[in-house]
Amino acid sequence: MHATASLDAPSVAPLVELRSVTCGYGDRVILRDVNLTVPRGSVVGLMGTSGGGKTTVLRLIGRQLGAMSGQVLFDGVDIARLDRQGLHEARRRMGMLFQFGALFTDLSVFDNVAFPLREHTRLGEEMIRDLVLMKLDAVGLRGARDLMPSQISGGMSRRVALARAIALDPELIMYDEPFAGLDPISMGVAARLIRELNDALGVTSIVVSHDVDETFLIADHIVFIANGSIAAQGTPDEMRASDDPLVRQFVSAAADGPVRFHYPAVPALDDYRLGVPR
Numbered sequence: 001m002h003a004t005a006s007l008d009a010p011s012v013a014p015l016v017e018l019r020s021v022t023c024g025y026g027d028r029v030i031l032r033d034v035n036l037t038v039p040r041g042s043v044v045g046l047m048g049t050s051g052g053g054k055t056t057v058l059r060l061i062g063r064q065l066g067a068m069s070g071q072v073l074f075d076g077v078d079i080a081r082l083d084r085q086g087l088h089e090a091r092r093r094m095g096m097l098f099q100f101g102a103l104f105t106d107l108s109v110f111d112n113v114a115f116p117l118r119e120h121t122r123l124g125e126e127m128i129r130d131l132v133l134m135k136l137d138a139v140g141l142r143g144a145r146d147l148m149p150s151q152i153s154g155g156m157s158r159r160v161a162l163a164r165a166i167a168l169d170p171e172l173i174m175y176d177e178p179f180a181g182l183d184p185i186s187m188g189v190a191a192r193l194i195r196e197l198n199d200a201l202g203v204t205s206i207v208v209s210h211d212v213d214e215t216f217l218i219a220d221h222i223v224f225i226a227n228g229s230i231a232a233q234g235t236p237d238e239m240r241a242s243d244d245p246l247v248r249q250f251v252s253a254a255a256d257g258p259v260r261f262h263y264p265a266v267p268a269l270d271d272y273r274l275g276v277p278r
């Protein structure tokens with residue numbers, strides 16, 4: 001029997017959606033009335049000014065931070081409405097990779113990747129072994145399984161952390177500054193890996209990054225966050241062609257523009273009081 005077309009059709013609803021979200025810490029509002037859509041299967045680059053609220057978006061999605069108003073939908077479900085168990089299950093479908101996705105230093109590469117499988121599943125060791133080796137293979141480090149974190153480079157550690165983040169087969173992978181501190185070659189490797197894994201695993205990825213070259217290379221969609229809201233968004237090509245001064249400043253890495261290099265201050269001469277007797 002053939003399935004009907006409607007059953008075959010992939011769901012087109014976005015995997016993640018922020019609807020009019022306002023949030024912050026304490027009384028301080030960080031994001032105001034933000035709307036954001038992350039289509040399934042896409043790589044979305046979240047860029048923008050330092051302190052603008054990019055990491056806060058990731059925290060919202062994982063509900064490490066609740067919205068003051070508005071909704072955060074994951075796979076069509078308002079995550080604020082999930083009970084403990086529901087939230088736990090939703091989080092299992094998300095892989096989080098923080099900048100220095102610290103590995104357990106006293107565990108081998110293999111055991112680091114096995115950790116979430118041992119912690120969250122009842123799979124036998126034989127199965128865990130195969131899964132770990134598959135994940136390590138996906139990041140090119142199957143051969144490094146017996147090394148300790150102190151024996152591998154920073155770029156390799158990042159890849160092991162990525163293998164660990166995909167151990168439970170998440171549908172969404174969130175990367176916070178995945179290229180920070182990497183040399184240009186490792187950066188290129190990491191960027192390609194993010195895109196290739198996204199496509200090979202059929203997942204959706206959100207990449208918070210300052211690195212324009214790498215992020216523009218792999219993202220389908222770029223979202224610029226500044227001053228608590230979305231300042232601009234579009235494809236990397238649209239962003240490159242944008243005449244929005246903020247986007248231009250960011251793309252050309254200019255030191256000054258709408259985002260000031262100097263923190264607001266009284267004029268330097270007034271501050272230094274040069275020649276003014278004290």
Ligand SMILES: Nc1ncnc2c1ncn2[C@@H]1O[C@H](COP(=O)(O)OP(=O)(O)OP(=O)(O)O)[C@@H](O)[C@H]1O
Pocket residue numbers: 025030048049050051052053054055056057
């Ligand atoms: N736990 C917290 N408590 C209070 N304020 C916080 C907390 N976490 C972040 N903030 C503040 O919220 C604002 C946004 O922070 P966030 O980390 O989301 O910015 P970002 O865009 O990721 O910045 P960067 O690119 O510098 O990492 C910053 O002003 C920061 O100081």
